[in-house]
Amino acid sequence: MSKEIVIKAENISKQYRLGEIGTGMLSHDIRRWWAMARGKEDPYMKVGMENDRTKKATSEYAWALRDVSFEIGKGDSLGIIGNNGAGKSTLLKLLSRVTGPSSGEIKIKGRIASLLEVGTGFHPDLTGRENIFMNGTILGMTRKEIVRKLDEIVEFAGIEMYLDTPVKRYSSGMYVRLAFGVAAHLEPEILIVDEVLAVGDAEFQKKCLGKMKDVSVNDGRTVIFVSHNMSAVQSLCNKAIMMEHGMVKMNGSCAQVINHYLDSNANSNTTKEWSIETAPGNEHAKLLKVELVNTSGEKIATSFLEDEVYLKITYRCITDKAKLNLSISIMTNKEECVLSSPSITDTIWCGKPHPSGDYVSYCKLPSFFFNNLIYSVYVVLVKDGSEIIASVPNSIIIEKTDSGKYRGGYFGPWSGITRPILEWKTERV
Amino acid sequence: MANKAVEDDMWDVYIKAKHGYLDINVREIWQYRDLLRMFIVRDLVSVYKQTILGPLWFLLQPIFTALIYVFIFGRVAKLSTDGVPKILFYLGSVTLWNYFADTFRMISRTFSENASVMGKVYFPRLILPLSKVVSGMVKLTIQFSLFFVIWLYYYFSEHAISPNWQMMYFPFLLLVLAVFSFGSGILVSSLTVKYRDLNFIIAFGIQLLMYATPVIYPISMASPEMQFWLWLNPLTSLLEAFKYGFLGQGLLNYFWLTYSVVFAVVLALIGVITFNRVEKKFVDMI
Known part of the structure; x- marks a missing residue:
C-alpha cells in the first residue's frame, strides 16, 4: 500500500517574457487577445526556448518550468535541489500559489503554508505583539491559534521585554528571531520552506532545523524544502528532486539524488x-x-x-x-x-x-x-x-x-582548512 | 468513472492555468477573516503611531479641510450653500467625498503597495481592497459623528436646518458609495499593473472629479443643462440625497439614485473580474 498522495503536479509549465515591459508588449497582448477571441491557442505559448541563462536569448519568451510532474506522499519531506536558475524558486512560487502556471495543474490536499521569506507583512511601526498577529494571519493562522501560541512564540524568539516596542527599534537579529518564532509555530499539513535558514546565528539555525525535522518526522506533516545546503537537505529530507533547466532531472531518494547532483556538478578537472x-x-x-x-x-x-x-x-x-x-x-x-x-x-x-x-x-x-x-x-x-x-x-x-552525518546538529559553515575529528573528554573535578 | 469523481473531490486546492470569469472563493475569504481584521487594524493603527493626538487626527483632518473650504469657497469665492450653515455644508460633503477619494486612492495602489507581500505568500487577494473599504468606513464613522454633533447643535439651538425623513437613507447611501469606491479602485489597480500610464491620469482625474461632484457647491447652482452632465457622475445623486436628508437642501432624484446603484454594481462586477484575471499573473508583471 503506497502512501496517500497530498500533492500532485501534472505537466506544469511556466513561461516568462524576457526584457522590459513597454510599448512593444502591447502588440503582443493585442495579438494574443485576438487569437483567444477566435478560440485559438495562445500564439506565444509555442515559442520559447529552454531556460539556460548562459546562452544568448533567441526568443522573447523563456520557460522557467517545462512539463514538470511529480507526486508527494503524506509525511514525506522533499528536498528540491539544483543550480541557480534551474527553476526551483519558480516551482516553489507555483506551489505556494503566489503565481499561476502557464499550463498544467497542481492538486493539493490539506492546509498549506509557505515560508518563502521570514517576516512577511511585518509593519515597522507596529509592535512585536501586533506583528505576531499580522504575520501569523498572513501565513494562514487564525487569531485563536495565535492567542494560544503567543507565549510559546515569544519564548522561542526570546524578545519578551520588547514585545510592545515597534519592530523598527529591533536589532536585525531580534527581528529575524521574532519572524522565525511565528514561522516555527505554524501548524499546516504541508509546509513549504525556501532557503530562509541562511539567516540567524548558528544556535538559532539549529533550533529552526530541529523544529522542522520535528514537524516532518514526529507530526507526520509534509515538508518541501529548497536549499543549496546539501547537509541540511540530507539530514532533513527523505526524498529529493533535482531540477535542471526547468525540468525534473531526477526524482528519488534523497541520498541518490544528492549524489547525482554532486557528480554532475563536480568540477571537470578531477x-x-x-x-x-x-x-x-x-x-x-x-x-x-x-x-x-x-x-x-x-x-x-x-x-x-x-x-x-x-x-x-x-x-x-x-x-x-x-x-x-x-x-x-x-x-x-x-x-x-x-x-x-x-x-x-x-x-x-x-x-x-x-x-x-x-x-x-x-x-x-x-x-x-x-x-x-x-x-x-x-x-x-x-x-x-x-x-x-x-x-x-x-x-x-x-x-x-559534507554528508551532514557528523555535524552534531549544527548546519552552519564549519571553519578550518582541515576538519579532523578530535577526541574530547570532560571530567568533573 | 465514479471513482474518478471521488478522487477529484479529495483535493482541497486546485492550481490551474485557466480560470473562470467570476471565480471568487467566498468560503476562502471567510476562512481568512482574521487576516481581513488584521489588515483593517493595521490600516487604522499605523496611521497615528508616533503621534501625540493619535486617533484625534481622524477628526482634525476633515475639520481643517472644511474650515479652509469655508474660507476659500465661502468667503473668498462666495459660493452659495443655499442657506445651510457653511461649516455644516462643507463638513458633510467633505466627509463623504474623502471616504470615496481615500478609499479609491488606496485601493488603486493595492498591487503596487503590496507587491512584496504578494510575491511571497498566498492569501485571497480581494482581502486587501476589502480591508480598505472597511477601515475607511471606520474613519468615516468617526468623522460622521463629529458632523452629527455639529448638526445637532445647529438643529436644536440655532434651528438653522430643516432635515427630511430621507436622512434614514444614509446607511444605504454609504453602502452604494462603498461599492462604487471598491469597484473603481480595483478596476484601476488591475489596469495599472502592466501598463502604468494610467497612474498619471488618476491623480489629476480625482481632483477634477471633485469639481464635477457637488462637494463645494449645491447642484442647484448649475444650469439645468449643466445639471444633466453632473447627474451622469454617479457620486452626484448620492451626495445630493445625503444633503437633502440631513440639511434639507439638495435634490433627491430617485431616477439618478437608481442609476448610481446600477453603475456601482456593474463597475464592481467588472472590477472583480479584471482583478481576478490580473491577480493570478500579477507577480510576473510587477
Missing part, C-alpha cells in the same frame, strides 16, 4: 592526462596522469568527508636507472598550503633506480581529514632527491562534501 608529447618532464622522465580514485580503484569526482580516497599518479621513466620520487602539496582555493608530502614512505621505489617503463603511485588521503572545501593538488616529480623534473600546480582538484 583528472589530468597528458599525451607523451605534451607531458610535463624532460628526457629522463615524464608525468602522464593524475587522478582521484576510491578504495576500489574507481575514478571519482567528489567524495564525502568520511570517505578515504587515493591520489593516483602515473609517470614514465625514460632514462634507465633514473632515481625518481614524487612529492605532492595540497592547497586550498585561496592558495594556502595545507600540507606537503614526498613519497618517502614508499620504501620500495622512492629514490631508487627505476628501470625504464611506466609506474603508478598511490597516495592515500585519509578520511576525516579534509573540510568540505575544494582543494587543488600540486604535483612534483623529482630526480636524485633534488632535481625537479616536472612541476604541475593545480593538476587536479579534490572536492570534499
Whole structure:
C-alpha cells in the first residue's frame, strides 16, 4: 500500500517574457487577445526556448518550468535541489500559489503554508505583539491559534521585554528571531520552506532545523524544502528532486539524488592526462596522469568527508636507472598550503633506480581529514632527491562534501582548512 | 468513472492555468477573516503611531479641510450653500467625498503597495481592497459623528436646518458609495499593473472629479443643462440625497439614485473580474 498522495503536479509549465515591459508588449497582448477571441491557442505559448541563462536569448519568451510532474506522499519531506536558475524558486512560487502556471495543474490536499521569506507583512511601526498577529494571519493562522501560541512564540524568539516596542527599534537579529518564532509555530499539513535558514546565528539555525525535522518526522506533516545546503537537505529530507533547466532531472531518494547532483556538478578537472608529447618532464622522465580514485580503484569526482580516497599518479621513466620520487602539496582555493608530502614512505621505489617503463603511485588521503572545501593538488616529480623534473600546480582538484552525518546538529559553515575529528573528554573535578 | 469523481473531490486546492470569469472563493475569504481584521487594524493603527493626538487626527483632518473650504469657497469665492450653515455644508460633503477619494486612492495602489507581500505568500487577494473599504468606513464613522454633533447643535439651538425623513437613507447611501469606491479602485489597480500610464491620469482625474461632484457647491447652482452632465457622475445623486436628508437642501432624484446603484454594481462586477484575471499573473508583471 503506497502512501496517500497530498500533492500532485501534472505537466506544469511556466513561461516568462524576457526584457522590459513597454510599448512593444502591447502588440503582443493585442495579438494574443485576438487569437483567444477566435478560440485559438495562445500564439506565444509555442515559442520559447529552454531556460539556460548562459546562452544568448533567441526568443522573447523563456520557460522557467517545462512539463514538470511529480507526486508527494503524506509525511514525506522533499528536498528540491539544483543550480541557480534551474527553476526551483519558480516551482516553489507555483506551489505556494503566489503565481499561476502557464499550463498544467497542481492538486493539493490539506492546509498549506509557505515560508518563502521570514517576516512577511511585518509593519515597522507596529509592535512585536501586533506583528505576531499580522504575520501569523498572513501565513494562514487564525487569531485563536495565535492567542494560544503567543507565549510559546515569544519564548522561542526570546524578545519578551520588547514585545510592545515597534519592530523598527529591533536589532536585525531580534527581528529575524521574532519572524522565525511565528514561522516555527505554524501548524499546516504541508509546509513549504525556501532557503530562509541562511539567516540567524548558528544556535538559532539549529533550533529552526530541529523544529522542522520535528514537524516532518514526529507530526507526520509534509515538508518541501529548497536549499543549496546539501547537509541540511540530507539530514532533513527523505526524498529529493533535482531540477535542471526547468525540468525534473531526477526524482528519488534523497541520498541518490544528492549524489547525482554532486557528480554532475563536480568540477571537470578531477583528472589530468597528458599525451607523451605534451607531458610535463624532460628526457629522463615524464608525468602522464593524475587522478582521484576510491578504495576500489574507481575514478571519482567528489567524495564525502568520511570517505578515504587515493591520489593516483602515473609517470614514465625514460632514462634507465633514473632515481625518481614524487612529492605532492595540497592547497586550498585561496592558495594556502595545507600540507606537503614526498613519497618517502614508499620504501620500495622512492629514490631508487627505476628501470625504464611506466609506474603508478598511490597516495592515500585519509578520511576525516579534509573540510568540505575544494582543494587543488600540486604535483612534483623529482630526480636524485633534488632535481625537479616536472612541476604541475593545480593538476587536479579534490572536492570534499559534507554528508551532514557528523555535524552534531549544527548546519552552519564549519571553519578550518582541515576538519579532523578530535577526541574530547570532560571530567568533573 | 465514479471513482474518478471521488478522487477529484479529495483535493482541497486546485492550481490551474485557466480560470473562470467570476471565480471568487467566498468560503476562502471567510476562512481568512482574521487576516481581513488584521489588515483593517493595521490600516487604522499605523496611521497615528508616533503621534501625540493619535486617533484625534481622524477628526482634525476633515475639520481643517472644511474650515479652509469655508474660507476659500465661502468667503473668498462666495459660493452659495443655499442657506445651510457653511461649516455644516462643507463638513458633510467633505466627509463623504474623502471616504470615496481615500478609499479609491488606496485601493488603486493595492498591487503596487503590496507587491512584496504578494510575491511571497498566498492569501485571497480581494482581502486587501476589502480591508480598505472597511477601515475607511471606520474613519468615516468617526468623522460622521463629529458632523452629527455639529448638526445637532445647529438643529436644536440655532434651528438653522430643516432635515427630511430621507436622512434614514444614509446607511444605504454609504453602502452604494462603498461599492462604487471598491469597484473603481480595483478596476484601476488591475489596469495599472502592466501598463502604468494610467497612474498619471488618476491623480489629476480625482481632483477634477471633485469639481464635477457637488462637494463645494449645491447642484442647484448649475444650469439645468449643466445639471444633466453632473447627474451622469454617479457620486452626484448620492451626495445630493445625503444633503437633502440631513440639511434639507439638495435634490433627491430617485431616477439618478437608481442609476448610481446600477453603475456601482456593474463597475464592481467588472472590477472583480479584471482583478481576478490580473491577480493570478500579477507577480510576473510587477
